[in-house]
Amino acid sequence: MEKSEFDLIKSYFAPLASGYEEAFDLLNDAALISEKPQASTVVTMDTLIAGVHFLMSDPAGDIARKCLRVNLSDLAAMGAAAFGYSLSMAYNSQIDVGWVKEFTTALGEDQQRFSCHLIGGDTVVTPGPLTITITCFGSVARHQCLKRNTAEVGEDVWVSGDLGDSAAGLKLLNKELDVSDAEARAQLIHRYRVPEPRCDLGIELLQNAISRTAMDVSDGLLADLGHIARASNIAVELYEDKIPRSAAFSALMSSSPDLGLALAVTGGDDYEIVFTSDPAQEQAIQELSRKLSLKLSKIGKVVSGHGVRLICRNGKTFLPTKAGWTHF
Amino acid sequence: MEKSEFDLIKSYFAPLASGYEEAFDLLNDAALISEKPQASTVVTMDTLIAGVHFLMSDPAGDIARKCLRVNLSDLAAMGAAAFGYSLSMAYNSQIDVGWVKEFTTALGEDQQRFSCHLIGGDTVVTPGPLTITITCFGSVARHQCLKRNTAEVGEDVWVSGDLGDSAAGLKLLNKELDVSDAEARAQLIHRYRVPEPRCDLGIELLQNAISRTAMDVSDGLLADLGHIARASNIAVELYEDKIPRSAAFSALMSSSPDLGLALAVTGGDDYEIVFTSDPAQEQAIQELSRKLSLKLSKIGKVVSGHGVRLICRNGKTFLPTKAGWTHF
Structure with a gap:
């Protein structure tokens, strides 16, 4: 990659966090979540790997959308309204700045559509396939969520x-x-x-x-x-x-x-x-x-x-x- | 691996979540965080890759400790008290059940020492190197944390x-x-x-x-x-x-x-x-x-x-x- 990790974050990832004040423009070690007192935060995490969960030949924008949306789907299954996500990207020499631009542009579009913001994450270089992990955050009424262990005979x-x-x-x-x-x-x-x-x-x-x-x-x-x-x-x-x-x-x-x-x-x-x-x-x-x-x-x-x-x-x-x- | 993902989670990861009620024994799509009204949750995320951030020849327990502790270190830098973490493990054929047992045993020991619990995560198979992502959660007084942009001349x-x-x-x-x-x-x-x-x-x-x-x-x-x-x-x-x-x-x-x-x-x-x-x-x-x-x-x-x-x-x-x- 012709840009440093620092420049990559500043140019392409920090703008995705600009609408979330307590992400501190991704300049700190961590972000804050300050929920309303009557709410709980729902947390889900999914890792997607090139060649396993998507194909490296898929458009970068589609890969971005899939990575975010499978997490949004987990939040949906809990009944939560998404508000933020952390993203870790382990990239390799197949990834260039143009790819990152396309990837982050698609994330930006999906953020608008699904009302959430990037709040933090990590970028690292891997000798292996492109590996993307998203931890996604949603909001529910305190202690309330859809579950798996509540199905009843007759439903x-x-x-x-x-x-x-x-x-x-x-x-x-x-x-x-x-x-x-x-x-x-x-x-x-x-x-x-x-x-x-x-x-x-x-x-x-x-x-x-x-x-x-x-x-x-x-x-x-x-x-x-x-x-x-x-x-x-x-x-x-x-x-x-x-x-x-x-x-x-x-x-x-x-x-x-x-x-x-x-x-x-x-x-x-x-x-x-x-x-x-x-x-x-x-x-x-x-x-x-x-x-x-x-x-x-x-x-x-x-x-x-x-x-x-x-x-x-x-x-x-x-x-x-x-x-x-x-x-x- | 001779065990299915389901058995692996049930045998080795779910016990690490047993002290955190709203992790639902890792049986749901997601966990809940229900902070006190006067608190904010601090979120940090780090990915560690075999051959980059640790050596595959390192003991599995040390790898576990490093993965958790670099995240705890980020929380420390924000002034937050850790309480939970989500873990995604992308494993390959180098990893067997004995390795997972050693890895999760060390996590259990560190959980006790640092007063936090596993609350969720993901396990996937990768054709690449072992890749571990942890998203770590800590607690601070509402909207309060140590930052990077507050240093002043004379300090x-x-x-x-x-x-x-x-x-x-x-x-x-x-x-x-x-x-x-x-x-x-x-x-x-x-x-x-x-x-x-x-x-x-x-x-x-x-x-x-x-x-x-x-x-x-x-x-x-x-x-x-x-x-x-x-x-x-x-x-x-x-x-x-x-x-x-x-x-x-x-x-x-x-x-x-x-x-x-x-x-x-x-x-x-x-x-x-x-x-x-x-x-x-x-x-x-x-x-x-x-x-x-x-x-x-x-x-x-x-x-x-x-x-x-x-x-x-x-x-x-x-x-x-x-x-x-x-x-x-």
């Missing part, structure tokens, strides 16, 4: 948006799948590169007491519901024909429906919100869906027992063979 | 402990230096591997209004005082014969005094606290030194102008040639 299971797009997008990038429709291809790849965190949904679910139990879908729907099932000591029953899939995804998968179903429920990287709710809340959820212009699908039930079962159209049960559902 | 410059030990320890490990005295060798290498964050010093300086301006010495005394000089728009004058050096260091460097001086003031990784203070505080500082059983040395003055000058015994000025003082 409905809901999920936002569509599932599988991101996993299909990665397979298109890796040439494991192909599609002639250029628009569908671009749409699926975009869903892999740039998640859409459901911030408003999480906040509304918590503040209006529509749900107490939520997660964001990062490891895949079945794996993440498995975490809720374990933590809450309940089981989840899902129905294949209720799993929401986009038109682009369904068209791509029309000739391989089994792979399509697997990608939708185990592919991961969806960053949708899965939540449980009392059936009496159904109308409130439909209204919330209209208010947020966001598809919300009732996909199953909380039942007694252990684990997650997906009931297929043919009446059989989809049962991955490996713990963690990491392989289909 | 004295003080530093804790001894300088250069860590840089000499690294040179011993890298076989760039050698010493026959086994005890001195072990002592210097230990100072490289396991910093001693001056937590109590930072808190006392802030709470007793002895100082308003401090930093921890990580890049090297001259570089770090350069940050204070720039931020405060003042200059600093230091005196060679006041720079505190340990007996082991002085003995090792007795035949190369120029290299010794360079290591002490530019070597870095010292994690001592450098601070400025009104001359009227000298007695309070001497008392604090006795109370904490910690050497505190008056090494120079804040003067008008720009930059940092080190006045040598021969009356000449030590003037590194490169901005950032990264090379001697």
